[in-house]
């Protein structure tokens with residue numbers, strides 16, 4: 001079966017349906033009952049597949065997890081209360097005192113804060129360095145780094161990192177974790193390219209409607225599932241709610257079509273901005289002028305719905321552009337049917353020092369767009385009108 005069909009039907013069995021309903025029911029039960037101690041013991045020892053308690057396993061979470069593992073070509077997945085719940089739990093499960101992690105420096109703001117600001121306090125050595133530079137990769141391998149963490153496309157400058165090349169340079173020992181939130185499994189398959197783990201903020205494209213927080217880890221090695229689920233997810237407790245799992249499962253059914261719409265709208269907007277007076281630079285992997293374009297063509301099936309641009313003007317003018325937009329709502333988050341706009345330096349990337357920001361090209365006039373599913377002509381008109389303050 002193709003991915004588009006799997007996103008709708010999963011494995012095709014109706015184990016999760018109720019009274020032959022097309023949609024599965026929400027199973028809000030926190031606990032599940034047993035007829036005898038023998039039945040309970042069989043569940044505790046894993047000899048039966050009976051549910052025990054929803055912090056460990058729940059039918060709605062399982063239905064969603066099964067589909068996500070299929071779509072990402074993994075062997076299992078574990079869902080969490082949020083993307084950060086997934087990322088923090090996975091990194092703490094893989095690392096500990098004396099272990100080391102290296103990450104590409106352009107990151108989601110909270111991931112940056114977790115890696116650069118929090119993990120070192122637990123005795124984990126962390127470094128941020130350019131993973132596009134092969135000398136850095138060779139040095140990491142030589143130094144015996146334990147985990148390498150990256151996003152591609154990166155937030156907010158959309159840099160593209162070569163997952164297969166990173167795996168090749170690091171060798172098989174290093175665990176590679178890829179945040180696939182921007183691309184979704186419809187556009188990019190990190191596990192097939194050599195990653196060990198994929199993480200998502202389901203809050204974004206997977207849910208797609210800005211109405212539920214959630215996260216997920218998809219793994220390749222089934223042997224690690226029980227440890228991640230019962231040794232860490234259960235004990236840290238950042239578990240996804242059954243209703244959110246139900247919403248994400250529903251979101252998956254339209255993910256392929258939504259991604260097609262996000263990509264074609266973003267491409268139209270990127271082309272418009274590239275030719276618009278008053279715009280200095282457009283960051284979109286689909287533009288042939290973008291430095292990561294060729295790699296994106298090889299690694300991704302399409303270029304996604306996120307883009308960023310710098311205005312030719314002061315920080316103040318870029319803020320005016322953001323505030324003049326009407327269809328693009330001023331908000332963090334992304335991946336919703338509604339178009340969103342934000343100012344990375346003033347909003348999502350505040351945890352970066354000025355020096356870091358400048359080195360990474362997060363300019364003071366950089367504006368990030370999450371392109372929604374409105375008519376692209378209306379979105380372009382909105383941008384054109386807002387840009388009148390520049391030229």
Ligand SMILES: *Cc1c(COP(=O)(O)O)cnc(C)c1O
Nearest residue numbers: 082083084085108181201203214
């Ligand atoms: C939003 C986001 C996260 C964090 O997810 P939450 O669901 O908000 O906790 C992590 N990585 C990326 C790329 C994101 O966009």
